[in-house]
Amino acid sequence: MRKKTILIIGGGVAGLAAGIYAQKNGYQSQIFEMHFLPGGLCTSWRRRDYLFDGSIRFLSGTSPNAAAYQLWKELGALEGREVYYYDELTRFEDRDGRAFSLYTNIDRLEAHMLELSPQDQAVTRELCEALRGFTRLDLPVDLTLTEPEEGLEMGQRVMPALFHLLRWQNVSIPAFAARFKDPLLKEALPQFFQFSPPDFPIIMMMMTLAQMHNRESGYPIGGSLAFAEGLAKKYEELGGQIHYKSRVSRILVEEDKATGVRLANGSEHRSDIVISAADGYATIFHLLGGRYADNTIRKYYAELPVAKPILQISLGVGQDFSQEPASLNFPLRRPFMLGNIAHERLVLKHYCFDPNMAPAGKSALTLWCEADDYHWRRLYFDPQAYEEAKQEAASLVLRGLEERYPGLSQHVEVIDVATPVTYERYTANWRGSINGWALSQRKLNMMMGAGMKKTLPGLENFYRIGHWVEPGGNVELSCASGRDVIKDLCKMEDRPFKG
Numbered sequence: 001m002r003k004k005t006i007l008i009i010g011g012g013v014a015g016l017a018a019g020i021y022a023q024k025n026g027y028q029s030q031i032f033e034m035h036f037l038p039g040g041l042c043t044s045w046r047r048r049d050y051l052f053d054g055s056i057r058f059l060s061g062t063s064p065n066a067a068a069y070q071l072w073k074e075l076g077a078l079e080g081r082e083v084y085y086y087d088e089l090t091r092f093e094d095r096d097g098r099a100f101s102l103y104t105n106i107d108r109l110e111a112h113m114l115e116l117s118p119q120d121q122a123v124t125r126e127l128c129e130a131l132r133g134f135t136r137l138d139l140p141v142d143l144t145l146t147e148p149e150e151g152l153e154m155g156q157r158v159m160p161a162l163f164h165l166l167r168w169q170n171v172s173i174p175a176f177a178a179r180f181k182d183p184l185l186k187e188a189l190p191q192f193f194q195f196s197p198p199d200f201p202i203i204m205m206m207m208t209l210a211q212m213h214n215r216e217s218g219y220p221i222g223g224s225l226a227f228a229e230g231l232a233k234k235y236e237e238l239g240g241q242i243h244y245k246s247r248v249s250r251i252l253v254e255e256d257k258a259t260g261v262r263l264a265n266g267s268e269h270r271s272d273i274v275i276s277a278a279d280g281y282a283t284i285f286h287l288l289g290g291r292y293a294d295n296t297i298r299k300y301y302a303e304l305p306v307a308k309p310i311l312q313i314s315l316g317v318g319q320d321f322s323q324e325p326a327s328l329n330f331p332l333r334r335p336f337m338l339g340n341i342a343h344e345r346l347v348l349k350h351y352c353f354d355p356n357m358a359p360a361g362k363s364a365l366t367l368w369c370e371a372d373d374y375h376w377r378r379l380y381f382d383p384q385a386y387e388e389a390k391q392e393a394a395s396l397v398l399r400g401l402e403e404r405y406p407g408l409s410q411h412v413e414v415i416d417v418a419t420p421v422t423y424e425r426y427t428a429n430w431r432g433s434i435n436g437w438a439l440s441q442r443k444l445n446m447m448m449g450a451g452m453k454k455t456l457p458g459l460e461n462f463y464r465i466g467h468w469v470e471p472g473g474n475v476e477l478s479c480a481s482g483r484d485v486i487k488d489l490c491k492m493e494d495r496p497f498k499g
């Protein structure tokens with residue numbers, strides 16, 4: 001019998017995962033990726049002796065004890081890969097020199113918070129009680145439940161933490177943090193996730209910390225590109241084909257059925273099914289010309305906030321930062337402006353726990369700063385002005401780092417600046433977004449409800465996956481999204497899904 005064919009647009013982690021499951025389930029698939037590398041946003045880049053990472057600081061489901069590990073097992077993603085677990089996820093310093101460490105062990109965190117602020121005992125205990133409750137939440141890998149037994153399994157897995165889910169589902173981090181009397185705790189908690197929207201749901205923080213306490217969420221040694229390359233290798237071993245430097249310019253449609261793709265070089269490729277794992281906006285409004293966007297979809301793109309674009313400043317320094325916190329958030333004595341955005345703090349991350357990132361005794365440092373994508377896009381039209389602005393950004397960040405680490409500049413061996421334009425050029429993500437939609441309360445409710453649809457109204461044989469349809473966008477959700485679609489296809493054909 002002829003195998004059904006699937007064309008996948010985009011070789012980011014979602015596209016690669018969909019490809020792996022397609023091959024495992026008897027489809028013949030191909031991936032068209034516009035870049036010369038797999039991974040999309042899940043990437044790292046080498047500059048001389050240093051490897052700078054652009055994505056995974058922590059990945060969910062990294063322990064075999066977690067139900068979500070099933071995903072990594074099926075994809076072979078963590079085979080032979082060590083995982084680093086943070087003891088102190090981040091440290092936050094205030095202007096008075098006080099510091100709050102976000103420890104991942106709940107008992108240690110509780111003791112630290114009580115020591116910092118005995119007057120906040122009640123709210124600290126409430127937070128830690130909730131964290132302990134979430135350590136009992138172990139969500140399965142299926143995003144969409146199609147069988148009654150899956151619903152039953154979900155119910156059983158959610159039940160131990162149900163009280164806490166209901167109790168906290170509508171509370172934002174800033175609203176919760178406002179209950180602390182201690183100014184340090186009040187200021188620090190809302191900055192747990194850099195660039196989070198004002199109504200960022202506290203249960204996301206609780207679930208993340210609970211997973212870290214359980215040692216179920218960590219950093220895969222080797223970095224993000226190595227992780228994505230592992231997926232690409234697995235896909236090719238299963239007989240899948242990746243065509244790099246192959247930008248799709250159109251999804252071909254006949255009688256409201258997707259029939260293939262046209263590439264930017266004019267070649268056309270036919271298939272039974274088309275899956276877009278590429279940018280959501282471009283897929284709907286460019287590759288399909290907006291023909292299958294109903295009011296709901298248009299409303300999403302008009303109203304929902306997108307994850308903030310960033311500048312990533314990466315530094316290779318001839319100094320050992322391994323004794324520093326893995327992530328340090330500190331205030332600047334001399335704040336600065338970049339475009340229209342004021343920067344009063346810096347968040348410095350090092351990767352000294354991964355020997356692949358820098359030679360011994362040296363460190364790969366990265367800083368993410370919120371960026372104005374219009375500002376950088378405008379500058380990009382003038383190559384000299386764009387380069388000068390990148391250099392200015394790097395020198396302002398270095399000036400800030402000098403306040404905390406005097407003399408650091410003398411040890412800087414490599415400087416690399418990625419702007420929102422860099423993200424758009426290499427991954428085509430709309431408005432330079434780093435993980436699709438910003439995770440607001442409204443988006444959380446969507447995730448807990450029906451989610452966003454992976455099909456488009458009126459168009460057959462077409463699916464979309466990845467972080468533009470899985471609000472909260474991260475590597476795990478994107479991969480699970482690819483799995484979900486292939487599982488759905490198997491179900492429609494009435495055959496068992498092979499994980």
Ligand SMILES: Cc1cc2nc3c(=O)[nH]c(=O)nc-3n(C[C@H](O)[C@H](O)[C@H](O)COP(=O)(O)OP(=O)(O)OC[C@H]3O[C@@H](n4cnc5c(N)ncnc54)[C@H](O)[C@@H]3O)c2cc1C
Pocket residue numbers: 009010011012013014015032033034035038039040041042054055056057058059060246247248249277278279282310368426427428429434435436465466467468473474475476478
């Ligand atoms: C700074 C930063 C930090 C992050 N931290 C974490 C973290 O700690 N943990 C975590 O889990 N996640 C993290 N993420 C998020 C995570 O990297 C993304 O959500 C995930 O990689 C998205 O994968 P995707 O496959 O859905 O989309 P993408 O990575 O955007 O992949 C889309 C792919 O499609 C290709 N493409 C686009 N248009 C076309 C076209 N027309 N033709 C052909 N190919 C096309 C692109 O080149 C790209 O390869 C972070 C991201 C960033 C940027």
